[in-house]
Amino acid sequence: MANKKRQTEFLLMLDKYQGTIMKLCLVYTDRHPENVKDLYQEIVCNLWESYPRIRRKNNIPTWVYRVALYTAYTHQRSRKRSVPFIDLDDGFFETVASDSGNEMVERLYSLIDRLEPEDRTLLFLYIDNVSQVRIAEILDTTESAINHRIKRLKQKLKKMNENEEEQ
Amino acid sequence: MKKNSKEELNLEALSAVWQQESARVEEIVTEHTVTHAQLNRHARRLSPHRRQLMITQGYALLGAAALVWLIAIYDKYVVDELDLVAHIVVAIPLLFVLVDSQLAAASLFRLRIPKRPIGAASRHISCLTAAVAIMAVFIVVVIPAYEGRTMSACGMHQRAMAINTVNQMLENLSNTAL
Incomplete structure (x- = not known):
């Protein structure tokens, strides 16, 4: 029950900062939908993992930026060693990562x-x-x-x- | 940002351009809400991209191991043609076992600790480590044991051949004597 409540709280927070996370993903990747999706997934994972540890709830924006930036740095380092793939399966990430025109x-x-x-x-x-x-x-x-x-x-x-x- | 303007790369101009992109992203994102199920999936599952990457790396690793193995067989262990065939017959199912072990490791990590979200990257490394460990066990324990058995079988085969040859010689000698 407590876990469900925490999840709801986290999702509300995520809704609020989703734009920021997505923009950061665009800046720290090559704007390939799969790479944007991968980084987004890792940032959400890390935010969720460290969510119970935030003590000051008023400091959430700083915490979001910190976790997201740290994840992006790590992701960028590992990305250099990996092989790019073309596997498009999620319309949302395709739309976000598409050429703005x-x-x-x-x-x-x-x-x-x-x-x-x-x-x-x-x-x-x-x-x-x-x-x-x-x-x-x-x-x-x-x-x-x-x-x-x-x-x-x-x-x-x-x-x-x-x-x-x-x- | 105009190409010939001297002011093109100042922070304020960049900021103005970014606001347009920011508005576009925010507009798309507001239509997309992450659900509980998606959060669980984000936290627990490997993305298809990573899974593919993992499998490919696994295959590359296995390919390299198979190559090393074949070179070793040619260099040291081939006694006759029969042995080489035996090695290849063992190698093929072993390759399947190793591919499976990598995937099994992925599902094992998910099954053991379902509540704890693990980063895709760390899971990826764990799977590779598991595959390498399994391969090491095969190389250090299973293959030498198999080698020993085939070598001794081969020795018996050679001894039988030698006995046959001696028998043949004795028979020839007795025939000549008669």
């Missing part, structure tokens, strides 16, 4: 793919409108360090822009 979005994804993992995380959190206080909390650092890293990311983007123009 927006050229600017596709260019944004290709830019994200070229970034280092730390910069990718920072950029994702920043453009996803996560406050700098929350980013600091998620990445377990101080707000001033985040400000400094954002400044450096801006410089890096500027440099990438210049390089692109030269080419």
Whole structure:
């Protein structure tokens, strides 16, 4: 009974943060529906596994981001060793991972793919409108360090822009 | 994000583009609700993708083992043609056993601890480890035992052949003498 109640609670929470998880899956994979599905499944597994251990229920957004990011890092490392498959069986993941039809979005994804993992995380959190206080909390650092890293990311983007123009 | 604009890669422009993508994803996701059954499936089952990957890796592993085995047979153990055939006859069902053992390991992990959600990746590693362990047992225990038996059978066969040859020689000698 208690387990059922916990499951319902968890599903309500999942409904609320499903969009965030899905966006993170798109940023950390090659947008192949199966890879998006795999990462999504692992994130949900890890969230469910660690759900009983969250003490402060008001800190759920930070916890979701933390678990999802950690899973994405691990998944990315293991993905390098595995072989890609083509096995499309779930319409939902196909729709989410399909080409948005927006050229600017596709260019944004290709830019994200070229970034280092730390910069990718920072950029994702920043453009996803996560406050700098929350980013600091998620990445377990101080707000001033985040400000400094954002400044450096801006410089890096500027440099990438210049390089692109030269080419 | 316009190609020739100097401002194209600033964070604010990227953020504006991301908001469009974010809206698209949120719209799709709101129509999709995870149910209790799906949660259980997410937590306990291997995705078809991972299962396929696991089976393929299993086959690759078995292929490599079979190759090593065949090389070993050619190098060291082939005494006559009969022995090679015997090895191949044993190798084929063994390959089936090993493929099955990998799948059995997957279901075993699910059956033993049904309430605990295990990450697909860790299950995948466990299955491979189980397959390697089973293969190691076969290589270290079963094959040497089998080798010993066939070698001794072969020795008996050679001895019988030698006795026959001696008998034949004696018969020839006696015939000549007569």
